[in-house]
Amino acid sequence: MIKSPDKETDQGIDAFSFLARFAPLIFLLLLMAVFAILEPRFLSSVNLFNVMRQVSITGLLAIGMTFVILTAGIDLSVGSLLAFAGLVAAAVAKGGMQDRFTVGDGAIGYGWPLAALAAIAVGLLGGALQGIAITKLKVPAFVVTLGGMSVFRGAALLFAAGGPISGFQPSFAWWGQGRIGPVPVPVIIFLFAALIAHIVLRYTRYGRRVYAVGGNPEAARLAGVNVTAVIWSVYIIMGFFAGLGAFVLAARLNSAEAVAGTGYELTVIASVVIGGTSLFGGSGSIFGTVIGAVLIGVLLNGLVLMNVSSYVQQIIIGVIIVLAVAFDTFAKSRRRKA
Amino acid sequence: MTTDNQTMPLLRMSGISKSFPGVRALECVNFEVGEAEIHAFLGENGAGKSTLLKILSGAQSQDSGRIFFDGSDTNFASPRAAQMAGIVTIYQEFTLAPDMTIAENVFIGREPGSRLFVSRRALEQQTQALMERIGLDRSPNALVRDLSVAEQQMVEIARAISMKSRLIVMDEPTSALSRTEVQKLFAIIRALKRDGISTIFVTHRLEEVFEICDRYTVLRDGRHVGAGSVSETSIDGIIRMMVGRELGLLVKRQSTYATPDIALAVEELSRRRKNTDASAIELHGVWFNVKKGEILGIAGLVGAGRTETARAIFGADKIDSGRIIVDGTEVQITSPRDAIDYGIGLVPEDRKQQALFLSLAIRTNLSIASHDLISSLGVFINADKEDQLVDEYKSLLNIRMSSPDQIIGNLSGGNQQKVVLARWLALRPKVLIVDEPTRGIDVGAKVEVHNLLFEMAASGIAIIVISSELPEILALSDRIVTMREGRITGEIAGADADQEKLMTLMTLTKDRAA
Ligand SMILES: Nc1ncnc2c1ncn2[C@@H]1O[C@H](COP(=O)(O)OP(=O)(O)OP(=O)(O)O)[C@@H](O)[C@H]1O
Ligand SMILES: [Mg+2]
Numbered sequence: 001m002i003k004s005p006d007k008e009t010d011q012g013i014d015a016f017s018f019l020a021r022f023a024p025l026i027f028l029l030l031l032m033a034v035f036a037i038l039e040p041r042f043l044s045s046v047n048l049f050n051v052m053r054q055v056s057i058t059g060l061l062a063i064g065m066t067f068v069i070l071t072a073g074i075d076l077s078v079g080s081l082l083a084f085a086g087l088v089a090a091a092v093a094k095g096g097m098q099d100r101f102t103v104g105d106g107a108i109g110y111g112w113p114l115a116a117l118a119a120i121a122v123g124l125l126g127g128a129l130q131g132i133a134i135t136k137l138k139v140p141a142f143v144v145t146l147g148g149m150s151v152f153r154g155a156a157l158l159f160a161a162g163g164p165i166s167g168f169q170p171s172f173a174w175w176g177q178g179r180i181g182p183v184p185v186p187v188i189i190f191l192f193a194a195l196i197a198h199i200v201l202r203y204t205r206y207g208r209r210v211y212a213v214g215g216n217p218e219a220a221r222l223a224g225v226n227v228t229a230v231i232w233s234v235y236i237i238m239g240f241f242a243g244l245g246a247f248v249l250a251a252r253l254n255s256a257e258a259v260a261g262t263g264y265e266l267t268v269i270a271s272v273v274i275g276g277t278s279l280f281g282g283s284g285s286i287f288g289t290v291i292g293a294v295l296i297g298v299l300l301n302g303l304v305l306m307n308v309s310s311y312v313q314q315i316i317i318g319v320i321i322v323l324a325v326a327f328d329t330f331a332k333s334r335r336r337k338a
Numbered sequence: 339m340t341t342d343n344q345t346m347p348l349l350r351m352s353g354i355s356k357s358f359p360g361v362r363a364l365e366c367v368n369f370e371v372g373e374a375e376i377h378a379f380l381g382e383n384g385a386g387k388s389t390l391l392k393i394l395s396g397a398q399s400q401d402s403g404r405i406f407f408d409g410s411d412t413n414f415a416s417p418r419a420a421q422m423a424g425i426v427t428i429y430q431e432f433t434l435a436p437d438m439t440i441a442e443n444v445f446i447g448r449e450p451g452s453r454l455f456v457s458r459r460a461l462e463q464q465t466q467a468l469m470e471r472i473g474l475d476r477s478p479n480a481l482v483r484d485l486s487v488a489e490q491q492m493v494e495i496a497r498a499i500s501m502k503s504r505l506i507v508m509d510e511p512t513s514a515l516s517r518t519e520v521q522k523l524f525a526i527i528r529a530l531k532r533d534g535i536s537t538i539f540v541t542h543r544l545e546e547v548f549e550i551c552d553r554y555t556v557l558r559d560g561r562h563v564g565a566g567s568v569s570e571t572s573i574d575g576i577i578r579m580m581v582g583r584e585l586g587l588l589v590k591r592q593s594t595y596a597t598p599d600i601a602l603a604v605e606e607l608s609r610r611r612k613n614t615d616a617s618a619i620e621l622h623g624v625w626f627n628v629k630k631g632e633i634l635g636i637a638g639l640v641g642a643g644r645t646e647t648a649r650a651i652f653g654a655d656k657i658d659s660g661r662i663i664v665d666g667t668e669v670q671i672t673s674p675r676d677a678i679d680y681g682i683g684l685v686p687e688d689r690k691q692q693a694l695f696l697s698l699a700i701r702t703n704l705s706i707a708s709h710d711l712i713s714s715l716g717v718f719i720n721a722d723k724e725d726q727l728v729d730e731y732k733s734l735l736n737i738r739m740s741s742p743d744q745i746i747g748n749l750s751g752g753n754q755q756k757v758v759l760a761r762w763l764a765l766r767p768k769v770l771i772v773d774e775p776t777r778g779i780d781v782g783a784k785v786e787v788h789n790l791l792f793e794m795a796a797s798g799i800a801i802i803v804i805s806s807e808l809p810e811i812l813a814l815s816d817r818i819v820t821m822r823e824g825r826i827t828g829e830i831a832g833a834d835a836d837q838e839k840l841m842t843l844m845t846l847t848k849d850r851a852a
Pocket of ligand 2: 388430750751
């Protein structure tokens with residue numbers, strides 16, 4: 001073909017799109033700087049690890065939620081599923097319901113591996129069921145998981161019969177309370193899971209299909225992608241992380257209760273969206289989600305340190321979600337017009 | 339610059355420049371259109387045509403340069419503002435709402451009726467009248483989602499001509515239309531001209547320029563390289579301007595690679611319409627076969643059932659009855675995945691809805707169907723192999739792109755089409771069905787695509803070509819079957835065929851004699 005001077009070059013990123021891409025990170029650093037100035041305690045390593053430990057549970061859920069939202073789906077049931085899975089894990093750890101309040105040596109449970117497996121199994125099952133309803137019954141994800149939110153919460157309440165299950169063996173509690181060096185174990189779990197998820201989404205065939213299904217499901221189908229299987233799989237992955245999160249949360253609190261994880265769906269979805277993943281599917285990253293989750297953790301922690309009431313905190317989180325999506329939409333339209 | 343009305347054409351764009359990150363799309367381009375003039379706007383894929391037209395219609399803004407319309411210095415802030423001033427635009431990529439009816443789409447924002455309520459009857463009647471004028475044979479209440487690309491194009495045209503305008507901009511309106519619909523469109527454009535309305539007409543089918551246009555402007559690499567009166571130039575002259583060198587035109591192929599082995603046979607393929615869409619196209623006992631190394635053309639008018647046949651074979655739509663035989667064995671195909679596993683590929687007609695992941699990178703778009711070729715351990719995508727794949731097709735098809743990680747939505751229409759084509763060429767299937775393979779592709783690249791199809795045929799791949807452009811069908815095919823209203827109406831050897839014979843067969847009402 002014709003040889004014309006190639007005027008299209010590789011340095012195709014202008015200042016604005018650079019800003020748009022790294023906006024969450026920049027905002028996070030700014031926020032940390034502000035808190036550091038206003039409240040010196042904020043920057044202490046104890047506090048920072050504390051923040052990270054708090055972030056790790058919702059962070060784990062947010063990793064799963066990233067898969068779901070990348071396919072233009074949503075899962076509102078995460079908090080409820082987490083509560084239910086946590087209770088099941090706790091019951092396994094205690095060897096049944098009769099010893100629910102016995103602490104330490106009195107507990108004659110099955111040990112943490114089985115408890116963890118139980119939590120994850122419940123999560124996987126919950127996710128798989130919802131995934132079937134979404135793909136086979138063709139009920140919108142919003143509706144299915146709204147129903148799931150109620151079903152799993154009800155199941156948790158029923159299972160717990162009103163009371164928490166607490167006091168596990170130290171080897172169980174280590175998963176939530178222990179440290180490796182100075183780093184809390186949940187933080188390590190969270191970051192490790194994030195790394196794996198990142199690799200899966202960025203470098204595997206499966207990851208490509210997740211983006212493709214989110215980007216244009218009909219085109220994906222015509223390119224030979226099994227769209228149903230991909231959609232089903234992301235809800236199963238979400239369920240896995242709900243189960244894992246449930247186990248870590250129970251370990252951290254040394255207790256599981258039916259109201260655990262109430263309102264988590266908001267924080268989790270917010271983390272993903274603030275991290276730049278589009279609710280319309282097809283674009284976003286785990287890196288963004290991790291930043292988004294940490295950002296929310298830092299925000300909440302800073303507000304607590306500054307004695308802002310939890311009611312006001314809720315208002316702030318809500319406003320920030322809307323702003324984050326507005327910014328994202330604005331940046332996109334600008335990119336299209338630019 | 340003078341603002342004297344005497345010397346001022348209807349539209350003058352002067353010194354328009356526009357850059358995107360990493361791309362200079364337009365460099366100081368001048369463009370003029372006179373009163374009651376049909377103006378051809380030409381250039382290769384990625385030359386900057388659509389960009390200039392989007393600037394004209396207020397959909398994008400220029401970095402520098404001025405626009406004079408109807409004697410006054412203007413700059414439309416939005417497509418709506420341009421519409422108010424009398425510039426109506428049909429964009430290259432459709433802007434229809436898929437879940438609304440034809441009538442609703444045509445009159446969107448301008449529904450007839452009282453202030454509060456839409457008069458459904460008036461809406462339908464007015465739409466019906468428009469549809470008859472352009473020759474769209476559908477119910478005004480059919481959903482746009484159920485329409486073929488050609489039909490969607492006609493809805494866009496209906497919408498444009500229903501608006502009061504002084505200048506109609508049409509970005510590749512004919513790329514999906516067959517001869518008959520193009521004739522109707524041209525009749526409309528001529529009628530508009532008699533009413534003093536000008537048209538800007540973008541096309542890659544250069545014969546059309548000489549059929550209908552008065553003047554032309556050619557862009558190359560974002561620069562204005564020529565303009566003048568159509569009567570004073572020739573196709574060769576225009577091509578030379580567009581690509582900067584001589585170029586062979588489509589010629590009937592000389593050699594054939596067809597073997598006696600049948601690669602794919604379909605028998606008694608039938609599909610009845612769903613009751614949700616009363617005007618959808620049915621298939622009635624479609625049957626044909628294609629041999630290894632053979633290129634089979636399917637010709638027909640819009641609505642003949644060519645695309646439906648392709649989709650049925652590929653498992654994209656369910657069929658009611660019929661048999662599909664690959665390599666001598668009957669196979670059950672219930673999804674595109676099955677079809678791909680049996681070695682069948684389909685380049686769909688509607689790239690935006692059915693092929694592209696607009697928000698994703700070129701590499702993702704290109705390799706999505708051929709992960710088997712570029713994976714390590716069966717799980718990971720091997721970025722090096724993927725880069726090689728992209729590079730190979732980038733040079734093979736002359737795809738204008740800056741890097742494999744560029745978002746495909748930012749490519750020009752023709753370059754997007756090349757990536758879609760590359761997706762399926764890379765897979766090297768046993769049977770490749772291409773539905774409008776060169777839709778929106780410029781003359782130079784079209785020759786490349788045709789050569790590539792010949793090359794694939796030579797390597798033993800059976801190819802089925804659907805095209806609304808008869809010259810393309812004639813240039814490519816060893817054998818041609820014609821369709822009308824969901825039936826096969828005739829079959830003719832490529833060597834014996836010409837446009838007239840095909841038109842006769844395409845308009846037969848009976849099944850071909852067996
Ligand atoms: N939004 C965008 N972002 C980045 N680059 C763009 C964008 N829109 C267009 N371009 C680039 O500008 C150049 C001109 O594109 P344009 O769509 O105007 O070409 P065209 O002449 O209409 O081509 P075609 O015949 O293929 O439709 C191309 O290189 C294209 O990649
Ligand atoms: Mg264009």
